[in-house]
Amino acid sequence: MNYKNGKDVLPHRLLKELQHYIQGELLYIPKPDQTRALWGELSGSRTTIALRNKEIYAEYNSGRSVKDLAESYHLSEESIRKVLTKLRSHRQEVSSITK
Incomplete structure (x- = not known):
């Protein structure tokens, strides 16, 4: 400043x-x-986390467990569940719009 x-x-x-x-x-x-920029827009953190969350979602859909994902990504199981819930609801919204 x-x-x-x-x-x-x-x-x-x-x-x-x-x-x-x-x-x-x-x-x-x-x-x-x-x-005003949103959190993480200028540093690239927002994009990095979005990509990470998409990877988590894809790996979960490929059969990896929540526990395994939590260990791999150094997150709590609750955080993994939140990521999955958010992306699942987002994908449902997008599919209902495109139908």
């Missing part, structure tokens, strides 16, 4: 209005919601 001096970047009228509320302190101005 970069520090910017308000008198260098804000119109004089807006600076005066802000000084009415806050003076000589730091003020964080967040990005509008529509411009």
